[in-house]
Amino acid sequence: xxxxxxxVARASVHDxxxxxTTIFLKGCPLRCQWCHSPESxxxxxxxxxxxxxxLVCGTCLPGCEHGAIEExxxxxxxxxxxxxxxxxxxxxxxxxxxxxxxRVVGVDELLKEIERDxxxxxESGGGVTFSGGEPLMQPAFLEAMLTTCRARGLHTAxxxxxxxxxxxxxxxxxxxxxxxxDVKVIDDRWHRHVTGASNHxxxxxxxxxxxEHRRVRVRFPLVPGLTDVGGNVERVGQLLxxxxxxxxxxxxxxxxxxxKYDRLGFxxxxxxxxxxxxxxxxxxxxxxxxxxxxxxxxx
Ligand code: SF4
Ligand code: SF4
Numbered sequence: 001x002x003x004x005x006x007x008v009a010r011a012s013v014h015d016x017x018x019x020x021t022t023i024f025l026k027g028c029p030l031r032c033q034w035c036h037s038p039e040s041x042x043x044x045x046x047x048x049x050x051x052x053x054x055l056v057c058g059t060c061l062p063g064c065e066h067g068a069i070e071e072x073x074x075x076x077x078x079x080x081x082x083x084x085x086x087x088x089x090x091x092x093x094x095x096x097x098x099x100x101x102x103r104v105v106g107v108d109e110l111l112k113e114i115e116r117d118x119x120x121x122x123e124s125g126g127g128v129t130f131s132g133g134e135p136l137m138q139p140a141f142l143e144a145m146l147t148t149c150r151a152r153g154l155h156t157a158x159x160x161x162x163x164x165x166x167x168x169x170x171x172x173x174x175x176x177x178x179x180x181x182d183v184k185v186i187d188d189r190w191h192r193h194v195t196g197a198s199n200h201x202x203x204x205x206x207x208x209x210x211x212e213h214r215r216v217r218v219r220f221p222l223v224p225g226l227t228d229v230g231g232n233v234e235r236v237g238q239l240l241x242x243x244x245x246x247x248x249x250x251x252x253x254x255x256x257x258x259x260k261y262d263r264l265g266f267x268x269x270x271x272x273x274x275x276x277x278x279x280x281x282x283x284x285x286x287x288x289x290x291x292x293x294x295x296x297x298x299x
Contacts (some may be wrong), residue, residue, distance in 0.1 A: 001106065001122060001138065001141060001144045002104050002105060002106050002107075002141065003104070003105060003107075003110075003138045003141030003142070003145070004025065004026040004027070004043065004044065004045065004102050004104050004105075004138065005023055005024055005025050005026065005102070005103060005104070005110070006024050006025075006026050006039055006040060006045075006101050006102045006103075006133070007022075007024040008021065008022070008023055008024070008113055008257060009021070009022040009024070009242060010117055011117075011120060012033050012092050012129070014032055014249075014298070015127050015129035015157060015159060015180065016126070016127065016155070016157035016178055016180065016217075017125050017126060017127070017155070017178075018035060018121065018125035018126025018155075019117070019120045019123075019126035020122065020126050020127060020128065020129045020157070021113075021114050021117045021126075021127075021128050021129070022128075022129040022130075022131050022159075023110065023114075023128065023129070023130050023131065023135075023145070023194050024037075024040060024131050024132055024133060025130060025131070025132045025133045025134070025135045025137070025138050025141075025142070026040060026041075026042065026043050026044065026045070026102045026132070026133050026138075027040070027041070027042065027043030027132065027133050027134060027137040027138065027159070028040050028041045028132055028133045028134045028137065028162075029134055029137065029163045029165055029197060030134070030161050030195045030196060031195065031196035031197075032165060032184070032195045032196075032221075033194050033195075033223075033226060033269075033270055034195065034221060034223045034226060034253050034270055034273055035257070035288075036254065036255075036256055036257030036258075036260075037133070037257055038257065038260050038261055038264055038266060039101045039102075039131035039260055039264060040132050041133070041184075042102075043137065043138075044085065044102065045085050045100050045103060045104075045221075046083075046100070046101050046102060046264060047078070047080070047083050047085050047089075047090070047098065047099070047100060047101070047264075048098075048099045048100075048101045048260070048263040048264050049098055049099075049263055049265075050096070050097045050098075050099065050263055051075075051097070051262075051263075052096045053096055053097040054075060054076070054095065054097040055094065055095045055097070055295060056075045056076070057094065057095075058071065058076065058116065058121055059093060059094060060076065060089035060092050060093050060098060061076060061087045061094045061271065063088040063089060063091070063092040063213075064089050065086070065088065066082050066083065066084050066086070068080070068082035068083040069083075069089060071299075073160070073188035073229070077257060078265065080264070080265025081265075083265075084161060085100060087100050087120075089281030090274075092256075097135065097279070101264070104216060107141070107144045107145060107148055110145065110177070111145075111148055111149070111152070114128055114149070114154070114270075115152070117195055118154070120154075121154060121155065125155075125175070126155065127149075127154050127155025127156055127157065128145075128149050128155070128157070129156075129157040129158070129159055129180070130142055130145065130146070130157070130158050130159065131159035132155070132159070132160075132161075134160060134161050134163060134164070135158055135159070135160065136158070136160055136164035136168050136169070137161075137164070139168045139171070139172065141171060142158070142167055142172060143171060143175060144160075145170065146175035146176055147175055150170070150175060155174070155177050155178075156176050156177050156178070157176060157177065157178040157179070157180055158172065158176045158178075158179050158180070158181065159179075159180040159182075159219075159253050160179060160180070160181055161182045161202065162181055162183075162202035162203075162205050162206055163197060163201055163202050163205075164201070164205065165201075166201075166204065166205060166208065169208060169209065170208075173209060173212060173214050176214075177215060177261075178215045178216075178217065179209055179214055179215065179216045179217070179218070180217050180219055180249075181206055181209065181216050181218050181219065182218075182219050182220075182221070183202075183203075183206065183218050183219070183220055183236055183239070183240070184199070184221060184227055185199065185218070185226075185227055185232055186199070186203075186232060186236060187230070187232065187235070187237040188200065190230070190232070190292040193209065194223075194226045203239075206243065207217075207243060208279050210243050210244055212241040216245055216247075217245075217247040217248070217249065218240055218245050218247070218248045218249070219248070219249045220233075220236055220248055220249070220250055220251065220288070221251045221252075221253060222250055222251060222252045222253060222276050222280065222281060223253040223273060223276070223286050224253070224273075224274045224275075224280060225273075225274065225278050226273070228276065230279060233284045233287045233288065234287055236288070237287055237290070237291035237293065238291065239287045240291065240293060241291040241292055241293070245293065246293065246294055247293070247294050247296070248293045248294070248295050248296070249295075249296050249297075249298070250281065250284060250285050250288065250295050250296070250298075251295045251298065252275070252276045252280075252281050252297070252298075253273060253274075253275055253276060254275060255271075255273075255275065258270070258271060281297060285297055
């Protein structure tokens with residue numbers, strides 16, 4: 001049993017109780033306009049090019065059998081449409097300008113990485129969080145990891161965008177101690193516009209988890225004009241109050257991930273989205289608190 005991951009973050013304090021080791025799985029069914037981890041979207045490993053590290057030595061050029069690297073007047077251009085993420089140029093590059101984002105790991109191998117942090121889990125009441133991307137896009141691997149972690153007595157959390165088959169949720173839910181569940185937009189038409197997909201399955205899965213009395217902590221990204229628009233914050237508060245959700249992380253939009261779009265060969269990046277002001281964040285937090293939610297800003 002193997003899965004494809006793109007990062008392991010140690011000692012995270014934002015992905016559940018205590019100190020966490022967060023495993024980021026590749027692949028996401030949504031395309032949120034504000035996404036700050038575009039490297040999570042594709043399910044397979046992919047090439048990233050850090051132009052600022054390039055020595056313009058040309059060592060990578062003959063390594064590419066797919067014609068994806070071209071010499072230009074001022075350096076070397078990568079045609080991401082031709083790239084097959086074979087990694088040959090990565091191995092040749094002397095400066096680390098080329099990187100494969102994502103690797104395939106086995107359950108036992110990943111468990112060994114996680115177990116290095118058990119002492120921190122024990123001291124802080126922490127554990128393991130499976131995030132992404134969308135971890136439920138690799139359901140068999142996620143189930144295997146959750147089962148293995150549970151057998152070791154580790155606390156587990158699943159950080160999900162909620163978009164998965166109901167049967168997948170039903171299989172995974174008993175194996176996780178906590179769900180970190182993203183809720184973005186309540187109006188379905190607007191949800192399609194800002195994420196590229198309907199929210200019907202997402203909200204149905206959230207309702208099911210809450211009805212099953214699973215531990216759910218909701219995460220709500222605050223993006224002016226996209227999620228903070230037209231009474232959406234109020235509607236999120238209403239829905240969560242009706243479902244008995246108690247805890248919410250309010251996540252103000254930031255621009256930290258913008259440089260990644262260029263490195264990964266995206267044609268465009270969300271460079272014009274506004275960042276919420278402190279007053280925007282305070283107002284949204286108060287609206288949500290008025291619905292009885294315990295709101296933590298950031299997370
Ligand atoms: S990863 Fe492989 S296919 Fe892609 S540019 Fe490098 S050598 Fe070419
Ligand atoms: S091998 Fe690396 S440093 Fe040399 S031109 Fe290619 S990307 Fe730049």
